[in-house]
Amino acid sequence: MAMQERAVRTRRMFLEAAAEVFNEYGYDAASISVILERAKLTRGALYFHFTSKEALAQGVLDEAVTTQGFTPQTYKVQEWIDLALLLAYRLPREPLLSASIRLSIxxxxxxxxxxxxxxxxxxxxxxxxxxxxxxxxxxxxxxxTIARLFVGAWTGVQLVSSSLPQEQDLVGEVSELFALVLPGMAVPGVLAKLDISPHRPERLLNQSSAGQDPLHTP
Amino acid sequence: MAMQERAVRTRRMFLEAAAEVFNEYGYDAASISVILERAKLTRGALYFHFTSKEALAQGVLDEAVTTQGFTPQTYKVQEWIDLALLLAYRLPREPLLSASIRLSIxxxxxxxxxxxxxxxxxxxxxxxxxxxxxxxxxxxxxxxTIARLFVGAWTGVQLVSSSLPQEQDLVGEVSELFALVLPGMAVPGVLAKLDISPHRPERLLNQSSAGQDPLHTP
Structure with a gap:
């Protein structure tokens, strides 16, 4: 069991090192030796988990759809909002997520x-x-239509805002995006109850890591 | 004068060939020789206009902000809509525009x-x-905020929709994006008068090339 845990941890370290290198160099220019250097682990350990750069990239992408911090809410549309806000909060903090976007682009x-x-x-x-x-x-x-457009809009807002001379905070941008699109889709009674605050994702993550049920906290 | 016209046309041919090659290979893998082959013009003619691949890329980007088909409208927000619809209509038809997005991404x-x-x-x-x-x-x-978010949203909708197994028509997607965001920003009296039809940009382009004033056509 301890060995298995260690294997999981080692695998994760390789994925995170690969993600950092993909982010810095791009997929094409990323090399196994730079990834090894970054991970500070042996080539043997790498090949035990990943047989190629392709396998590392696939491993990064496999980790990219994640709902950490997501908890059931009174309104389903709030859960949809939470998904996007959580990802916006986590993206700049987790190389695995930004690398998966870079690979997609x-x-x-x-x-x-x-x-x-x-x-x-x-x-x-x-x-x-x-x-x-x-x-x-x-x-x-x-x-x-909304599901498809919003995934596109989220991605593009991230891409453009990160390239501007004055970089914008991604959670703030996604929150503003919701302020723009929700009036065109939610019924007024629900619209008034939705929380799109940029502080929400951090709160959700703290609650979920503390094991609390956010539906029963004030 | 005829010589100057020919020079303008030659320059344009190089830019269009470069745009096609950037679209197909990406900037890094694009080579001057492939661009020359595509343009069917001589190396001497190329170096008269562009001294390097960098200069070609810069030339492509210089052409990318274009308002062809744009005409004054009763509402300024309609002009903003037209800008985005026109670009969505032209993008799949003009390699220069798609190449400029590819270079930006x-x-x-x-x-x-x-x-x-x-x-x-x-x-x-x-x-x-x-x-x-x-x-x-x-x-x-x-x-x-809206200007910044919408440029991002437009870009991402283009990027994601073009990558999906069932590729969506870009003008249709941008039109749906307006249906989603306009209720959250336009006053109701104006909202009811706005035209976000996917057929609008083609009509605008035909009118502007025919020299008609769209404000006075039915």
Whole structure:
């Protein structure tokens, strides 16, 4: 068991080192030797877990759809908001997440590995379909269209805002994006109850790591 | 004069060939010889206009902020919509435009040339500030935030939708994006008058090339 735990930890260290190197150099220019140097582990240990750079990239992408901090809420549309706010909060803090976006955006890596966007769209779609069934969305709001557009909008806001001379805080940007799109999709009674505060994701993560149920905290 | 015209046309042919090659290979892997082959012109002619691959990329980016088809409208917010719809219509048809996005997204090329996103944001901002002054926007709608977020959202919607297994029509996607964001920013009286139809940009381009004033056509 202890050995298995150690193996899981070693695997994770390689993925994180690879993610950092992909972020800095891009997929093409990233080399196994730089990843090894970064991970401070042996080549033998690497090949035990990953047989190639391709396998490392695939491993990074496999970790990229994550719902840490996500907890059930009264409104399904709030859960959809939480998903996007949590990712915005975690992205600048977790090289694995930013590397997965970088791999998705890179046309060459994308052709090799495809992207996780369809998974994010599906996750959003499930929540928005449930929200619609519960009457939280306006009659004309189409869950499939909104799920697809929002994954695109989120990605582009991240991309453009990180490239501007005055870099914007991503959680703040995504929060403003919700302020812009929610009035066109949520029914007024629900709209008034939604929390899109940039402070929300940090709170959610603290609550979930403390094992509390956010539905029963003030 | 005829010689000058020919020079302009030759320069344009090189830019279009370079754009195609950047689109297909990416900036890094694009080579001058492939660009020459594509342009079917001589190396001497190329070096008369562009001294390097860098200069070609810069030339492509210089052409990327374009308002062809744009005509004055009753509402400034309609002009802002038109800008985005026109670009969505032209992008899949003009390699220069898609190449400029590809260069902006590529971290390496971006570090060399920066992007045209700040210019698009400024163009949008000017229109949205005018819209706000004329009372077309809701009191809480902040032109700077919306201009910045929308350039990001537009870019990401293009990026994600073009990568999905069932590729979506970009004009249709941008039109749906407006349906989502306009209720959160335009005043109701103006909202009802705005045209976000996916057929609009083609109509605008035909009108502007025919020299008609779209304000006076049915």
């Amino acid at each position: 890179d046309p060459k890596a994308r052709a090799l590995f495809s992207t996780r966007w369809p998974d994010w769209i599906q996750l959003s779609l499930d929540l928005l379909v449930a929200a619609k069934e519960r009457g939280e969305l306006q009659p004309h709001a189409d869950p499939a | 590529d971290p390496k090329a971006r570090a060399l040339f920066s992007t045209r996103w700040p210019d698009w944001i400024q163009l949008s901002l000017d229109l949205l500030v005018a819209a706000k002054e004329r009372g077309e926007l809701q009191p809480h709608a902040d032109p700077a």
